[in-house]
Amino acid sequence: MEGSSTTFILVGLIFLGFILIASMIKIVPQRTAIIVERLGKYRATFTAGFQILIPFIDKVRYRHTLKEQAIDVAPQICITRDNIAVEVDGILYLQVLDPQRASYGIDNYRFASIQIAQTTMRSVIGKLELDRTFEERESINATIVEAVDKASDPWGVKVSRYEVKNISPPQSIKDAMEKQMRAEREKRAVIAESEGTRQAKINNADGDKQEYILKSEGEKMRRINEAAGRASEIEQVAVATANGLRAIANAISDDNGLNAVNLRIAEQYLHAFGNLAKTNNTMILPSNLSDIAAIVATATSVFNETKDKKK
Numbered sequence: 001m002e003g004s005s006t007t008f009i010l011v012g013l014i015f016l017g018f019i020l021i022a023s024m025i026k027i028v029p030q031r032t033a034i035i036v037e038r039l040g041k042y043r044a045t046f047t048a049g050f051q052i053l054i055p056f057i058d059k060v061r062y063r064h065t066l067k068e069q070a071i072d073v074a075p076q077i078c079i080t081r082d083n084i085a086v087e088v089d090g091i092l093y094l095q096v097l098d099p100q101r102a103s104y105g106i107d108n109y110r111f112a113s114i115q116i117a118q119t120t121m122r123s124v125i126g127k128l129e130l131d132r133t134f135e136e137r138e139s140i141n142a143t144i145v146e147a148v149d150k151a152s153d154p155w156g157v158k159v160s161r162y163e164v165k166n167i168s169p170p171q172s173i174k175d176a177m178e179k180q181m182r183a184e185r186e187k188r189a190v191i192a193e194s195e196g197t198r199q200a201k202i203n204n205a206d207g208d209k210q211e212y213i214l215k216s217e218g219e220k221m222r223r224i225n226e227a228a229g230r231a232s233e234i235e236q237v238a239v240a241t242a243n244g245l246r247a248i249a250n251a252i253s254d255d256n257g258l259n260a261v262n263l264r265i266a267e268q269y270l271h272a273f274g275n276l277a278k279t280n281n282t283m284i285l286p287s288n289l290s291d292i293a294a295i296v297a298t299a300t301s302v303f304n305e306t307k308d309k310k311k
Helices: 001-023 099-104 109-126 130-135 135-155 169-255 255-281 290-310
Strands: 025-028 034-037 043-044 047-051 058-065 070-079 085-096 155-166
Touching: 001 025, 025 034, 034 099, 043 099, 058 099, 070 109, 070 155, 085 109, 085 135, 099 135, 109 135, 109 155, 130 135, 135 155
Parallel strands: none
Antiparallel strands: 025 047, 034 043, 034 058, 070 085, 085 155
16 A cells, blocks of 8 residues: 555656646747746746746746737728718737737737727718718828827837728718719710710811812812913914914915915805805895905905015
C-alpha cells in the first residue's frame, strides 16, 4: 500500500510539474501582442516569439492583434438637410499601434470607434442634401476618418480609412429619383434627336447652297464659252467674208471678170423678180424693161471705177 501511494504521489508531482512548466511557457504568434500583469499590475507587453511567465504571479490579461482590422459599421438612419431619412452603413479600417494604451486607455476600442463613426456619419449627412450625399462619398469618408482617428489617438489605435458601403433612401424617394432619371434620359434623347435633325437640315442647306453655287458657276462658264464661241464665229464669218470679198475683187480684176460680174448682176436681178412672183402669186414686171439694162450698166460702171482707182 505504501509503495502504491508513493507512486501515486510521484505521478501527481510529475503531472503538476508539467502543468507548471506549461503555464510558464508562452508562444506568441506573429503580429500578436499580449499584455502581462504581475500581481494585478502591468508588467510587460510580449510580442511574437518564446516568452516565460512566472506561474501564479504573472497573468496574461489582454491579447491584441497588430494586423489591420476591418470593422463593419451597422446600418443606421440619417436625416439629410432636406429632411429625407436614408439608411447608411460602412466599413472602418483601423490598427492597434500601442497594445498597452489599447488595453488600459479604453474598455473596448472597437465598440468606441464604431460609435464615433456612426455619430460623425449622422452629423455629416445632416449637413448635405440627398442628391449631394451620393456625390460627396469621398468627403464623407475623409471627415469620418479624421474624427475617429483624432478620438482614438489616446487609445493607441490608428484609423486608416473609412468606406461608405450603401446609401439607401426610402422606396418613395427611389421611385421619384427613377422617374427623374427617366425624364432626364428622355430629355437628352429628344435634345439629341433635335440636334441631329438640326444638323441634317444644316447639311442639306449647305449641300443645296454648294449645288446652286456649282450650277451657277457651270452656267457662267457655259455662257462664257457660248459668248466666246459666238465671238469666234463672228470673227471667222468676218474673216471669211473679207476673204470672199477679196477673192471677188481679185476675180473682177482678171480678164473677163467684169463680164462675169455683169452676168451675175443680171442673174440676181432676174432671180429677185422670180421670188416676188412666187410669194405674191402675181407676175411683177418693171414698167420699162430697158431698166434692167440700165441697172446692169450702172453696176458695171461702179466696178469699172473701182478697178481704175486700184490701178
